[in-house]
Amino acid sequence: MFIVSAWTSHWGLLWGALPACIGYYAAYEYIHWCMHLPRKRYVERSGIFFRLNGHHLLHHRYMHKNFNVVFPLG
Numbered sequence: 001m002f003i004v005s006a007w008t009s010h011w012g013l014l015w016g017a018l019p020a021c022i023g024y025y026a027a028y029e030y031i032h033w034c035m036h037l038p039r040k041r042y043v044e045r046s047g048i049f050f051r052l053n054g055h056h057l058l059h060h061r062y063m064h065k066n067f068n069v070v071f072p073l074g
Contacts, residue, residue, distance in 0.1 A: 032056070 005014040034044055035056050043049055059065070 001014050001017040005011050031043070031049070031052060034041055034049070035053050038044055
């Protein structure tokens with residue numbers, strides 16, 4: 001995004017993409033950590049976490065496939 005922002009002189013692209021990438025990575029790391037070390041946290045009791053954990057288990061069963069943990073459609 002730095003190259004695109006420099007090329008187009010639209011630095012708002014960089015300042016929008018940077019928090020989006022950081023937010024995605026933080027969500028991924030936290031949710032993946034919760035999946036490997038379950039402790040009955042609030043997030044672990046949600047329905048969406050249950051669905052994502054199913055995708056996570058498929059990821060470990062079929063490692064050749066890309067089952068994105070945080071955004072399954074990704």
